[in-house]
Amino acid sequence: MGAGLVSFFSRLAESGLLALSLSTDAFSASLAYGAEGIRIPPLSAAVLSGVCSGILFLAMALGRLAGAALPEAPVRWISFALLLAIGLARLFENGIKAYIRRHNNRLCVNFAANGLCLILTVYADAASADTDRSQVLSPREAAVLAAALSLDGVAAGVGAAASGMDVLLPTAVSFVMTAAVVAAGSRLGRLFAGHVRLDLSVFSATLLVLLAFSRLI
Numbered sequence: 001m002g003a004g005l006v007s008f009f010s011r012l013a014e015s016g017l018l019a020l021s022l023s024t025d026a027f028s029a030s031l032a033y034g035a036e037g038i039r040i041p042p043l044s045a046a047v048l049s050g051v052c053s054g055i056l057f058l059a060m061a062l063g064r065l066a067g068a069a070l071p072e073a074p075v076r077w078i079s080f081a082l083l084l085a086i087g088l089a090r091l092f093e094n095g096i097k098a099y100i101r102r103h104n105n106r107l108c109v110n111f112a113a114n115g116l117c118l119i120l121t122v123y124a125d126a127a128s129a130d131t132d133r134s135q136v137l138s139p140r141e142a143a144v145l146a147a148a149l150s151l152d153g154v155a156a157g158v159g160a161a162a163s164g165m166d167v168l169l170p171t172a173v174s175f176v177m178t179a180a181v182v183a184a185g186s187r188l189g190r191l192f193a194g195h196v197r198l199d200l201s202v203f204s205a206t207l208l209v210l211l212a213f214s215r216l217i
Contacts, residue, residue: 034189051146061155082159087208
């Protein structure tokens with residue numbers, strides 16, 4: 001029983017680390033929405049959390065399939081490389097988003113799919129998810145925002161699960177944590193409207209790098 005509890009809490013901590021690293025964008029986005037007076041109803045928050053955790057689940061399921069098909073040693077290094085690459089990319093995220101904002105029109109011409117263009121636009125500027133300017137994030141807009149926020153989560157989920165991380169536990173933790181940070185961010189944004197500008201990319205990058213090295217232990 002003791003060993004089982006230790007194992008569970010170890011997996012829970014690992015799941016929490018992954019979920020926390022991937023939920024920082026949701027917190028920053030909801031903070032910005034609150035500061036701009038854009039309301040996130042409970043249904044939209046649930047859709048946002050559900051889509052984010054659903055995409056993470058699919059990515060991790062794919063990672064487990066890849067891990068089962070490959071020898072253990074290469075899988076651990078592939079997992080490490082994916083998580084480390086995503087973590088390091090987060091350090092340059094502001095530059096990537098600035099590039100997308102500057103070249104948005106040309107990128108949208110190159111990406112014929114309007115849905116992908118919208119996801120890229122929202123990735124670069126979360127507030128643009130409120131496409132109808134209603135000051136309320138609808139469930140459909142929340143789904144688009146979640147897809148944009150999950151771009152990093154796909155590679156991170158594959159990398160984390162490839163070397164054996166649980167699939168269901170991180171998904172559940174991700175859903176709860178995303179819902180919590182969206183509610184907290186929206187409320188804090190309203191309280192400190194006009195005085196809040198928060199960049200959590202370095203914090204998120206650090207968590208992903210730590211998770212990457214944990215794959216080698």
